[in-house]
Amino acid sequence: MAIKRPTAIQKGCIPEILKGRDCIGGSRTGSGKTVAFAVPILQKWAEDPCGVFGLVLTPTRELALQIYEQFKAISSPQSLKAVLITGGSDMRQQATALAQRPHLVIATPGRLADHIRTSGEDTICALRRVKMVVLDEADRLLASGSVGSMLPDVEECLSVVPPPAKRQTLLFTATMTPEIRALKELPRTPEKPPVFLCEVDLQALAIPASLNQMYLQIQVTHREHYLHMFLLTDHNLPKSIIIFCNRISTADYLTHLLRLLEHRVTALHSKLPQRQRIDNLGRFRASAARILVATDVAARGLDIPEVDLVINYDIPRNPDDYIHRVGRTARAGRKGESVTFVGQRDVELVHAIEARVGRQMEAWEEEGVNLETRVIREALKLVGEKTREARLEIEEGREVGGKRKRGMVKLRPNK
Template sequence: MSFTSLGLPPWMAECLKNIAITKPSAIQEACIPPILDGRDCIGGAKTGSGKTIAFAAPMIAKWAEDPFGICGVVLTPTRELAIQIADQFAALGSGVGIKTCVVIGGVEMTKQSRDLKEKPHFVIATPGRLADEIRSNGEEILPGLRRAKFLVLDEADRLLSSSMADDLATCIGALAPPEKRQTLLFTATVTDSVRALKNQAPKAGKKPVFVHEVASDEVAIPATLTQSYLFIPSYVRDAYLYSILTHEDNTSKSAIVFVNRTATAEQVRRTLEKMEIKTVSLHSEMPQRERINALAKFRAEVARVLVATDVASRGLDIPVVEMVINFEIPADPDDYVHRVGRTARAGRRGESISLVSEQDVTLIQGIEERVGQKMEQYGKIDDDDVVNNTLRPVSMAKREAIMDMDRDGFGELRKTREKKRRLKEAASAAVKNEKKKHRKKKGSS
């Protein structure tokens, strides 16, 4: 099977070849023909299976037939994923001169507004910032958005969560109605909210939704991934993490360390740096420029360790990752699947290690049930060695890291953002009340 046999033009197949992609993956083979045929699509596939090309290649091919203003809007939950998707659009459209516009938080809003008004061909955005642009600029950008022929929800299960509902509704409300555009949903986790969309009756004049799901017997975890755990007291996590990273078998391995909170990500990064491990972090408290630089350093292997919240667990393709360490266990087993999916990609081998405390046993049992296999105990770390040689210096480094965070005022960005969120909610509630009063007044007159 070739890309041209799926209906893509030869020039697109050549672009794919230039980025070392010569054979369609399962999801590309399944979804490209129906998208080219004008059908709405729900694409579910394992992480690392090539979902972005499955929607980007046919969208660019359709745009090239009739180039005009905004052809497609791609919504995705994280800034880093938006940037990565935009890079892939640019690579695939390099020979035909497509223009993309990335609309994300942490970047100057004025420039993004100007870029939107210039009607790029593809808009790749996070719902929160695009919704802000729509509310701020109104009719200046709405005509361009309304002409978009495609709407893509990437990592659809996250986008359809209640936390993004209002912003997502604002974004979708600015586009053409469903019967006048193609809607493409892609996700590694086909949740009930995603699955419910496939049962909706097709709009007038539209073909039924095409659905491609991971087969029920496919294993969510790659066969090339080794999963293990260390059962430890919760107060010595940092010492065991350091011991894992500095074990002679691991000193040359690149690793992502996942945590549950932004403050923990910052504390762990600073602690490891004080212990002379080249480390960067990725979390929502960081300015966008720092987030971009951190990812660039990790991809270039300037830093060996990336400490991140789940902002890094979705969709990011970082080929160098050899090990994933769950410093803290996620509450949702699907989040575990996404985390460990950052390694053992495209047939490469990878390793995941989970630090399990007495409070985490139930979470680990849920994860093991979700992935259909038991974790093995990680046997390379000697408890006595950790207590005698590692615990004291790491504890001192951790205390210094926490003191540095207090001195630097870590967390102020979150407080500012929370204040803005409350003000936005209050303004939204005031507008709704005014509309309600207006309707009542109109009804009584």
């Protein structure tokens, strides 16, 4: 796998996990946290390859699939049986796979909680003997009080595994919140060694030094026009790009619009069917699509080494989300760029981000390029026309989808 030497988080955590200590690992995105817990889990499992040995919980389907693939790659000399339990896939097939006592379960909390509630004791009983539990992106899994909080589902998942005194618990995150750090002080039983806390490169939630952060001032009424012309500059035209939006509707609209404007584009958001999410991500990884338009479902943990540029089409409300977004580029020491579109009312959000990361963004510029002039000369009419077409496509798609639900349209009409 071309891993020649351990990263700092791997060097710090692997020996302590092998000693049996619970571990809280904090390191910036792209620093190799998955290997930091996968290697010691596989080492200890190989010494006693029985039943369900490990459970990994992670917030998104794409991240769960990536962790599954990394475990399978690292364990390829052994006969590891791992199952993926995520939304968007058949519940019955997953229940059957769980009941067959795999060695490793990698799951999103919502779907595993569904199985705990509905699939019966025969399906989940093996989880009661789990030796190691991992919470990956722990800050997201343990966040309480927010809309869409996963904490209730996480608690339900943990209710069926052995208690903390009888299992090894590993928490990994790129955002070391006070709540996670406080877990180090939880009461311990005499037989359990103290929690090992390893923080690497987390000064003010450090972003990679090789990342060039920039901003672009735009007129919010012409945001799409600026995006189109920005993607076509000589400097940006060859790049692999992720565009982040705050809403699914915005991501869907931009995908339609950019396709009509003849950009090679695909999308990733939670309203897409699971098969399509996997296929779209595969197309982007294989460079069949140059641009991925995504919501924050793509912001955490995904390792796509070829990403050259991250564009914040919408500025995230939470500065930590900005960190995770721009962390999709400049990974593992590579260079990368991020550009944030800033409208008249976005200045405070930018200041909050700069205060959080401890660095100021620089104004975007490209030699010989006056973006505002290009927008006026080349984009106003064209993008305006394609905007109307994109909105019409989306509306027609909704009407057809609604008719299909009511049984008024055949899925495969006769020719």
